[in-house]
Amino acid sequence: MTESSTSAKNRSARAAASIGSSVIPLKFGDDPQVWACWLYYEDRLTQSEIAEAMGISRATVNAYLADARERGIVNITLDPQRLASLTVAQELKRHFGLHDCLVVPSSEPAASLIDRLGAAGSLVLRQFVRSGDTIAVGWGRTILSVAAATTLTGLQDVRVVQATGSVTTGQPDSPEICAARLASAIQAECVPITAPSIVSSSAMRDMLMAEPLIQSQFQALSHASRAVFGVSSLRPNSTIHSSGFFDHAPLQTYLGLNAVGVIAGRFIDVQGRSVRGPLGDRTLGISLESLRGIERRIAVAGGIDKVPAILGTLRGGYADILVTDAATGKALLEADGVKGLTRPTQRPQTEPSAPAEVQRRHVKKFLNDPDDIVDEMLDGAVRAHGAYLEPVPGTRRAFMAREAPREGKVGLVVGGGSGHEPCFLGYVGPGMADAVAVGNVFSSPPPDPIARAAQAVSGGEGVLFIYGNYAGDTMNFEMAAELVQANGIPVRTVVTTDDIASSRAEDRDGRRGVAGNVLIFKAAGAACDKGWSLDACERAARKANLQTYTMGVALEPCSMPQTRRYNFSIGPQDMEVGVGIHGEPGVAREPMQSADAVVDMVMNRIFTEMPSQSGDRVAVLVNSFGSTPLMELYVLYRRVEQRLKTKGLTVAARWVGHYCTSLDMVGASISVMHLDDELAELLAHPCDTPFFRVGK
Amino acid sequence: MQDLGSKRLIAMFSQAAAAIDAQRDHLSDLDGAIADADHGMTMSLGFRAVTSALAKLDAEVSPSEVFRTAASAFLDAVGASTGPLYASGFLNAAKRLDGSDVLDPAAMLEGIAAGIAARGKGSRGEKTMLDVWLPAAEAAQQALRENPADLWTYVLGAAADGAESTRAMMAVRGRAARVGERSIGHIDPGAVSALLIVEAMADTLGNEPSEG
Numbered sequence: 001m002t003e004s005s006t007s008a009k010n011r012s013a014r015a016a017a018s019i020g021s022s023v024i025p026l027k028f029g030d031d032p033q034v035w036a037c038w039l040y041y042e043d044r045l046t047q048s049e050i051a052e053a054m055g056i057s058r059a060t061v062n063a064y065l066a067d068a069r070e071r072g073i074v075n076i077t078l079d080p081q082r083l084a085s086l087t088v089a090q091e092l093k094r095h096f097g098l099h100d101c102l103v104v105p106s107s108e109p110a111a112s113l114i115d116r117l118g119a120a121g122s123l124v125l126r127q128f129v130r131s132g133d134t135i136a137v138g139w140g141r142t143i144l145s146v147a148a149a150t151t152l153t154g155l156q157d158v159r160v161v162q163a164t165g166s167v168t169t170g171q172p173d174s175p176e177i178c179a180a181r182l183a184s185a186i187q188a189e190c191v192p193i194t195a196p197s198i199v200s201s202s203a204m205r206d207m208l209m210a211e212p213l214i215q216s217q218f219q220a221l222s223h224a225s226r227a228v229f230g231v232s233s234l235r236p237n238s239t240i241h242s243s244g245f246f247d248h249a250p251l252q253t254y255l256g257l258n259a260v261g262v263i264a265g266r267f268i269d270v271q272g273r274s275v276r277g278p279l280g281d282r283t284l285g286i287s288l289e290s291l292r293g294i295e296r297r298i299a300v301a302g303g304i305d306k307v308p309a310i311l312g313t314l315r316g317g318y319a320d321i322l323v324t325d326a327a328t329g330k331a332l333l334e335a336d337g338v339k340g341l342t343r344p345t346q347r348p349q350t351e352p353s354a355p356a357e358v359q360r361r362h363v364k365k366f367l368n369d370p371d372d373i374v375d376e377m378l379d380g381a382v383r384a385h386g387a388y389l390e391p392v393p394g395t396r397r398a399f400m401a402r403e404a405p406r407e408g409k410v411g412l413v414v415g416g417g418s419g420h421e422p423c424f425l426g427y428v429g430p431g432m433a434d435a436v437a438v439g440n441v442f443s444s445p446p447p448d449p450i451a452r453a454a455q456a457v458s459g460g461e462g463v464l465f466i467y468g469n470y471a472g473d474t475m476n477f478e479m480a481a482e483l484v485q486a487n488g489i490p491v492r493t494v495v496t497t498d499d500i501a502s503s504r505a506e507d508r509d510g511r512r513g514v515a516g517n518v519l520i521f522k523a524a525g526a527a528c529d530k531g532w533s534l535d536a537c538e539r540a541a542r543k544a545n546l547q548t549y550t551m552g553v554a555l556e557p558c559s560m561p562q563t564r565r566y567n568f569s570i571g572p573q574d575m576e577v578g579v580g581i582h583g584e585p586g587v588a589r590e591p592m593q594s595a596d597a598v599v600d601m602v603m604n605r606i607f608t609e610m611p612s613q614s615g616d617r618v619a620v621l622v623n624s625f626g627s628t629p630l631m632e633l634y635v636l637y638r639r640v641e642q643r644l645k646t647k648g649l650t651v652a653a654r655w656v657g658h659y660c661t662s663l664d665m666v667g668a669s670i671s672v673m674h675l676d677d678e679l680a681e682l683l684a685h686p687c688d689t690p691f692f693r694v695g696k
Numbered sequence: 697m698q699d700l701g702s703k704r705l706i707a708m709f710s711q712a713a714a715a716i717d718a719q720r721d722h723l724s725d726l727d728g729a730i731a732d733a734d735h736g737m738t739m740s741l742g743f744r745a746v747t748s749a750l751a752k753l754d755a756e757v758s759p760s761e762v763f764r765t766a767a768s769a770f771l772d773a774v775g776a777s778t779g780p781l782y783a784s785g786f787l788n789a790a791k792r793l794d795g796s797d798v799l800d801p802a803a804m805l806e807g808i809a810a811g812i813a814a815r816g817k818g819s820r821g822e823k824t825m826l827d828v829w830l831p832a833a834e835a836a837q838q839a840l841r842e843n844p845a846d847l848w849t850y851v852l853g854a855a856a857d858g859a860e861s862t863r864a865m866m867a868v869r870g871r872a873a874r875v876g877e878r879s880i881g882h883i884d885p886g887a888v889s890a891l892l893i894v895e896a897m898a899d900t901l902g903n904e905p906s907e908g
Contacts, residue, residue, distance in 0.1 A: 235821070255821065258831075258861075270864050304877040308821075308864045327877065334881025335864035371741075417776075440741065442734050443776035471869060472777030475815060479780060560733060563724060567733030584731055 032056075036064040037074050088329040092322060095338055099296065099320040100124070106327035113302050113325060118145025120323045121228065121300040128296050128321065129186065129226055131156040136163040136221055136286055137182050138229030138264045139175040139245075142300050146228065147181035158188035161221045163229060164265040164285030165197035167245055182228075191220045195284050197245060197265055202281035209284070221286055227294045229319075231301035232262040233309045250278050261309020263299070263318055264291055270308045272316020292317050302328045307335055362564035363664070370562045374418050374440055381425055385690040388429045392456045398449035400435040401428050404457040410528045410537045411435065411457035412464050414521055415450060416473055417442040419558075420581060422691035423517060423660040431687025431694070432525035437480075441561060441663075442582045444472035450480035455487065462490035462534035466524055466541055468513025468581075469495045492534055494541040496520050498548040498671060500609050501578025501587050508546075514581045515623040515660035516548035516671040519683070522692065523673075526685035544679060549610055551602045552669030554579035554586065554625060558662045577601070581625070581662045581669075595632070599639035602670050607647065610674050614648025619673040619683055622656045625665035630657060636668055644672075653683050659691070701759045701799030704900050706750045709766060712896035713743035716889060726885035730867060730878070735885040738776045745773030759799045763790035777816075778886070781825070784815035801847060801901055802836040809833040816869065820858075823865035823879060828890035831858040848902035855894040859887040 028035040032054065039050045040061075047065070051058040068074045089103040102124055104116045121142070129135065129152065137143060137160055160183035166176045176192050183190030194217065195208045208214050232240040234255055240262060241251065259267040259275040265285040267275040274288045291297065299319035301310050310332055313319050324332070367373060375396060382389055382399065392398035398415075405411060414424045415437035425436045435453035439445035454463045465481065467473045474495065481491040496513030498520070503510045524541035532540070554576040557566040567583045570576050575598070578586035593601070612618070622637045624630070637656050644651055652675055660669075673679065686696045716723070716739045723736030749769035750762060757765075763786045771783035788811025792803040809829040813819065820830045835854035839847040862884035866877055 255819075256834075258820075260821070270861055304866060304880070307866065307880055311864050331877055331880040337863070337881075439775045440734075440738070443738055443774060444779070446771050446773075446775035446779055448772055470777075471816075472775065472779070475777060475780035476775050560724070560737070562737045563721060563733075565721075567724070567728045582731075583728075583733065 033064045033068045033071070034073060036061055037068045040065055041074060085326045085329075088326050088333070091333055091338065092324075092329050095333060095336065096314045096322070098314070098322055101321065101329075102323045103329045104302075104323075104325050106325045114141055114145045115149075117142055117300050117302050117323060117325065118147075118149040121146035121298070122150035124298055124300075124321060124323055125150055125186070125228065126152060128298065129155065129158065131158065133226050134159045134161060134220060134224045135182070135188070136161050136224035136227040136229075136264075136291070136294065137175075137179045138163050138227075139173055139178045140230035140232060141173050142230040142302075143178045143228065144173040144181065146300055147178060147185050150182065150185040152186040155186060155188070158186060159183075159191055159220060160186070160188045161191040161217070161224060162193040162285075163221065163224075163227065163291075164283070165193045165195045165199075167197055191217055193217050193221070193284065197284055198279055199282050199284065205282055205284060214284075222290065224286075225295045226298070227264075227286075227291060227296070228298040228300065229264050229291075231299055231306055231309045231313050233303070233306045234259055234261060234267075235305045246279065253277055254279075260312055261306065263288075263309075263313055266291075268309070268312040268316055268318070270312045270315075272312045272314070272318065274316075288316070288318065296321060298323065300324075304328060304331055307331045311335055363559040363566065365559070365561060365564055367561060367564075370564075373561045374438070377418065377421070378425075378438060381421075385426075388688075388690050389425065392435060392449070392453050395449040395452045397439070397445055398435060398437045398453035398456075399425055399428060400453060400456050401430065401433070403430050404434040405459040406434075407459050408461055409459045409531055410461045410464055410534050411454065411459055412466065412521070412525050412528045412537075413437065413450065413453050413457065414466050414517075415439070415445055415453070415477075416467055416470075417444060417582070419663045420660050422658065423515075424521075426691030427518065427521050427525075427689050429687065429689030431529045431685060432689045432692060433521055434528070439472075439476075444470065444476045447476050447479035447483060450477055451483040454480065454484045454489065454491065458484075458489045462492065464524060464528065464534065464537050464541065465491060465493040466496060466517075466521060467493075468517060469497045469510075470512060490534060492538040494520075494524070494538060494545060496545050496548075498545060498550040499552070499578075499580065500549050500605060501551045502580065505609055512580055512584075513545075514550045514552060514671075515621055515669045516545075516550040516673070518623075518655075518659045518692065519548055519619060519621055519671060519673045520544040522687065522694075523679055523682040525687060526682040529685060529687070540678065540682060544673065544682070547610075547674040547676075547679065548671060549606045549674075550621075550669050550671040551577075551605055552579050552581070552586075552623075552625065552667060553577050553598055553602065554583070554662075554665055554667035555592070556627070556666035558583045558626060558665035560663070576667075579625075579665075579667060581660060583662055583665055595635045596639045599636055599643065599670065603640065603643045606670070606672050607643075610672065612647065612649060612674055615650070616648075617650045617652040617675040617680055618644060619653040619655075619675060619679075620644070620651055621654070621659060621669075621671040621673075623659045623669045623671065624657065624661060625667040625669065626658070626661040627664045627666040628668050633657065633668060636670065640670055652680055655692075701797060702757050702762050703755075705759050705762045705799060706753070708896050708900040709743065709750055709762075710747045711900055712893045713740075713747045715892045715896055716740050716743050719889070719892060723885050723889055726883060726888060729882045730884075734776070735778070735889065738774050738778050739889045742770040742774040742778065742782065745769045758793070758795075758797055759804075760790040760793040760796070763787070763793065763804075778825075781812045781816050785809070785811035785829070787811060788814070799901065801851075801897070802833075802840055805829070805833040805836045805851065805897075818869055821865060822869050823862045823867040823884045823887075824869055825884070825886035825890040827862050827865070827884065828855045828858040828887045828894065831855060832890075832894050848898040851894060852898050855891050859883065859891040862887045 039045045085103040089101045093101040162179045258269045298321040300323040302325040389399045411434045414433045417439040419441040434457035437445040437450040497511035498516030499514040502512045523544035527537040527540040576586040720736035720740045727735035746766045767783040767786035785808040789807030792807035831854040835850040839850035867879040
């Protein structure tokens with residue numbers, strides 16, 4: 001029974017109870033506490049009514065209800081979002097020694113964050129602004145939002161003073177507008193600073209500061225008993241760059257001086273130290289020292305990008321009241337080394353804890369010297385697949401198809417780290433890749449083997465590189481491309497970005513390449529095999545990449561051969577959604593769900609990105625990350641096909657198995673390629689490689 | 697006396713290799729928190745390759761030759777992202793040191809930092825090894841202006857602060873960038889290994905008896 005699960009008031013029960021009977025109704029067994037709880041929480045009787053109904057004293061009812069809480073008959077649940085915010089707020093207050101802290105729940109969309117911070121900021125003002133106060137006010141979108149959310153009446157002799165000089169660029173959130181708005185919202189007198197916030201020289205500043213009018217305005221500022229201000233980040237996407245407050249050039253200088261943020265026009269570093277730079281003595285506004293001297297200093301700021309700046313604000317003591325959101329608050333605590341602030345549990349864990357798992361030091365593996373594993377694997381692979389592969393001369397880390405090079409054909413070179421077998425060397429052969437460069441475990445190959453592979457398979461029509469979008473692969477393949485092009489061989493590159501979980505749709509180019517690689521290699525390999533030009537092969541590969549959508553889910557982490565330890569951890573009841581093929585943490589950790597629910601989650605995500613119509617064709621790849629057996633893959637595929645069918649989509653080709661693994665990770669990914677005639681034809685084109693075959 | 701700089705430099709690489717080897721698992725654990733847990737292994741592999749390549753060098757090489765050798769050994773051994781980054785850093789340091797038998801630490805640090813920054817198109821504040829290399833290089837310049845005798849004290853302080861500062865940053869580059877805000881609170885493994893190298897530099901290149 002939970003308080004939140006109240007049924008509709010049950011009048012008849014109340015009536016029945018009020019008849020009065022000391023015999024416990026059968027449905028409560030012989031437990032008077034359960035009966036008392038029922039009457040209290042479900043039937044909403046008062047404690048006196050319950051006493052009457054049960055024929056006991058009110059004190060006994062009270063004791064029953066208290067005991068019931070202790071015995072766990074009743075669980076009180078708080079809205080987890082609110083609870084989380086409260087926990088974070090308490091912890092922020094304690095850790096940073098704040099006077100007070102208000103944390104709003106983090107929720108999508110981020111756009112409304114400013115509004116929610118504004119509303120919370122106005123709540124704080126209501127509590128902390130008294131008659132007679134002078135309020136120094138900063139500027140920016142958040143402060144404007146605070147002003148917009150505030151209406152306070154009944155205060156007397158309150159003054160609102162600009163904390164900085166003015167800007168004249170007509171920004172809607174300029175210091176003068178923020179101050180004027182707030183003043184009118186609380187019916188206060190507004191004291192502007194009628195001088196620019198930044199002037200051209202320190203001499204000019206000194207002259208202005210000597211003006212009696214400006215002096216009187218700063219005099220008012222010096223009496224501030226309250227401050228309310230926002231915190232600006234200096235990160236490249238910060239609004240500070242478009243605020244009109246600063247020139248771009250000095251901001252770069254300040255970044256170089258380790259500044260992380262701006263409060264009331266002053267630059268601070270992450271420790272909260274004032275950063276001295278070119279604008280320091282050209283700025284008209286409150287000094288950091290004076291700010292710190294104000295009795296109550298309210299900072300209103302949220303957003304992960306602001307974490308270093310807010311940290312500096314708190315460490316420097318510039319704020320003693322913080323208004324922020326839960327995600328930012330949590331990040332602040334983590335950044336300052338506070339551990340163990342996990343999701344609040346709704347109730348004490350009463351489930352018997354699983355028998356302590358034996359902490360094995362090492363995962364068992366078939367190994368000789370771990371440092372030799374990649375070379376030994378490659379030796380074995382060449383022995384096993386000698387009919388397809390041979391080493392590229394001059395390197396141990398590149399292999400080419402026996403048939404390559406073929407005159408007049410574009411050479412396709414793929415590659416990446418090892419640990420993904422059969423990716424990438426399992427796809428070398430007629431109709432697919434001509435050569436592969438292999439790196440260490442989960443590490444890009446260096447430029448040398450890539451370049452040698454490219455030279456070896458060049459058939460006079462140029463070489464196409466296809467690899468997953470990772471910083472390391474990009475740098476090494478780029479360096480290799482430079483080497484190869486210097487020898488007169490044209491090189492084109494297509495970087496795969498099929499992992500839809502790795503960033504938002506607008507950032508398609510920033511996404512990583514995962515199992516969908518295999519389908520893209522297949523399409524590109526067919527284009528090369530058909531003798532298409534380098535331009536046409538590149539175009540086909542690019543299209544194949546754009547129309548392939550993959551998302552993976554990990555159930556257990558993978559372990560590295562060199563350490564024989566897991567490279568991340570997943571809780572016993574959890575799964576990592578959107579996991580990368582190197583065991584990179586995914587985008588979210590969620591409680592474990594049924595196979596169908598997992599597929600639905602993935603397919604829903606794919607459907608929101610894939611612009612398909614009923615009757616369209618798709619190709620599907622259900623891929624194991626290493627340790628998930630075919631049995632489970634078929635269970636997943638079954639649901640994938642059901643979902644595609646209800647959308648009216650035809651599965652023109654499907655592959656189910658181990659295609660792009662992450663060592664021994666438990667989990668799977670689902671890739672869908674949206675086909676047009678050309679892609680369908682390329683996928684159906686014959687190929688013959690150790691791990692991918694399409695018949696004639 | 698003429699090859700003093702090179703000898704010290706070779707000793708520096710072997711000390712850095714030992715330090716990284718000793719911290720291999722720790723570095724990988726740090727990496728596991730935000731990326732793919734291979735940083736310790738990659739660095740250890742790379743520095744081992746460097747020391748074995750340096751062991752084959754003639755005694756009479758110049759400091760810039762040491763850096764050139766280190767660059768290509770490191771790159772060929774690891775690839776990954778650290779390969780091109782450190783290879784570019786070492787190569788750039790070699791260029792700065794070309795034509796001199798004396799090891800100029802400020803030029804060396806500046807060369808490494810600029811080489812890495814150019815290859816990775818990175819800057820400070822992005823939770824990477826540059827948060828150590830750039831402040832270290834700047835601190836060396838500052839020491840030259842203020843107190844050249846204490847150069848390595850300046851550099852070490854800046855490098856350690858730089859590594860620590862990555863804890864509060866959100867990764868925007870490399871694999872750690874994929875976890876976005878979840879990277880906050882974790883110190884960057886690339887910054888930690890960079891600090892190990894700077895420490896090895898201070899140990900072996902510091903306390904110069906006199907101007908070589």
